[in-house]
């Protein structure tokens with residue numbers, strides 16, 4: 001049976017690597033892109049040229065109704081979602097004293113409300129079919145906090161609270177819900193941090209002495225989506241080069 005995997009925010013950064021990995025493993029892969037993404041068709045075409053037949057659907061993950069409409073479209077066009085990877089996220093880094101309400105709201109809506117908004121529309125189907133995987137992408141900074149990220153750290157910590165509670169509720173239907181907490185990975189989100197902050201404050205905190213690779217995160221997602229991971233639920237798996245251990 002070919003399972004359907006939906007990756008939010010799959011057209012860049014971690015999401016793209018996750019789409020590629022799941023596709024290579026035989027999943028039918030669907031990704032969402034935000035209404036502000038003007039390069040979606042271009043991305044889909046470039047992936048097509050590389051041999052990946054991804055389907056893309058526009059979706060504002062911060063909006064409940066947009067997520068509902070997106071899942072309806074995906075279900076009709078591709079089939080019911082078996083694996084949901086809640087990956088879409090943004091940063092609006094600044095010290096708390098500079099942070100406005102709009103900066104708080106944007107990050108909480110996109111990074112935390114989105115997890116509710118997407119999961120709500122797929123979970124009943126997973127429970128009925130008695131198989132499902134919800135994989136929530138959190139962050140090392142949700143575990144330990146980060147200078148300049150009160151909004152992001154709060155949202156990402158909230159994601160794992162959601163994971164633990166939902167994992168309890170869906171376990172009997174063999175639907176697993178897990179969090180992964182990547183550290184600093186070599187994507188635009190990280191490489192756009194000012195170089196002097198990266199060099200002086202961040203890299204020295206990573207015992208492995210380098211940024212992670214998107215493919216390393218994708219490998220972990222693939223494991224959690226697999227049959228072998230059926231006994232893993234409610235977990236928060238760190239993948240951060242040793243930056244934070246607990």
Ligand code: CAA
Pocket residue numbers: 091093094095098138139140141146147148149152182183184185189190193194197201202
């Ligand atoms: N730890 C301790 N002190 C820090 C610091 C840090 N990580 N970062 C900045 N500071 C210090 C600065 O050295 C400066 O000190 P002085 O006044 O003594 O010189 C002071 O804080 C204020 O710094 P700035 O003037 O740079 O303040 P700013 O408001 O202009 O910028 C900032 C603050 C935007 C948060 C900037 O420091 C920054 O971009 N930091 C990186 C934040 C970060 O790690 N984001 C993660 C993005 S990647 C991601 O989120 C993915 C993931 O999941 C891991």
